[in-house]
Amino acid sequence: MELFIDITLLTFLCITALAITVIRKLFCAVMLAGIFSLLSACLFVSMDAVDVAFTEAAxxxxxATVLMLAALNLSHSREKCPPYQPLLALLVVCTTGAVLVYGTMDLPAFGDATAPIHHHVAPRYIEQSQQEIGPPNFVTSILASYRGYDTLAETVVIFTAGLSVVALLGIRDRRGGQSITTDRSAMKGYLVLRVVTKLLLPFIFLFALYVQFHGDYGPGGGFQAGVIFASGVIIHSLTLGRDRTLKAFPQRFLTILATAGVLLYGGTGLAAMVRGGNFLDYSVLGATALAGQHLGIFLVELGVGVTVFASMTLMYYAFSYRKEA
Amino acid sequence: MEITAIITALCLVLGSLLGITGGIGVYRLPDFFTRLHACGITDSACAFLILSGLMFQTGTSLETVKLLFILIFLLITSPTSTHALAKAALNSGETPLMEQQQTQQKREER
Structure with missing residues (x-):
């Protein structure tokens, strides 16, 4: 049954990918890319990688869809026909694809118990993370503690991405411009949308906080929570208008938040060094090793969540507030 | 067979049927708004029936509450999205296909 579901999803995935390459209307291509992500999220669920599916869906x-649409708003919504047949490009793509397919032949089969990945560190993560780190969801243990360095780098990457988008595009802040009542980017005629948005927003933010602080026990964590929180802000901005959003979440505030998140992460690592451990070794932070790990993971996840939320929102601001309404 | 199992089976079959109906409708109906109507059936009634069918299986547990939350969320958001799509289409100049136009179209086709 699972095989059947997998095959169906993969077929849909291939159809979507082909449709994206064929279609010339960029608006449709963006929508199809969103469907592609949703399908891959479903595939992740069927492989029991719920945390990854969560991130992919959010x-x-x-x-990503909203950012692409905002970028389309800045440029044309139709792909230009190339003046020549890009045969050379097709050749390069086909060759690379063939090499990649050839490379997969050496990989162990899916679910093979003798594959190297199941013998290196994975057994220790699965069997001993409960005693060593604590959280029932050992994805969180791996992400925040065993692989703390990688996650720190990922957080810095997201921070840098947000920073560079803002540096390249800039955010137009109209001081003393239109007042909130005449803000044209607000959807004035869409009463239903505005009411439903106001109804749902508290729950979206609450759910983001739940995902953030429940990440130790179930799927979720800083990355997912940050993205869910950011999507709440995006809905707020789309329906209630940019001025209101900028008033609720000012750009300065978000810039400080993005920096504070990375600092919190790095600071937790440094605190561990001050207490006499290694960088990002949380065991020394608390009275017992487990309590220290718990505190460390909590702080680190909070840092990740705050940075992801602020960076995503800043990127959205940069793309969508570029054009005058 | 237990009564809950029968109710679940009924709900699931009915929900799936509605889902298939919605799919056929999206494919066959003539213009955007009628297709949207078919889509709305899948969004609301089909999801409602399938989720409530599942709720009969979980009994009184945390899963039932979670399913209930999903159900309420879907009941609010699906009609809203349908409404937003219809309004966006109207704003961008799409007009509903009226009966006269339809007969006219048919005549032209002949």
């Missing part, structure tokens, strides 16, 4: 389907 980032790929939610934020």
């Amino acid at each position: 980032v790929g389907t939610g934020i």
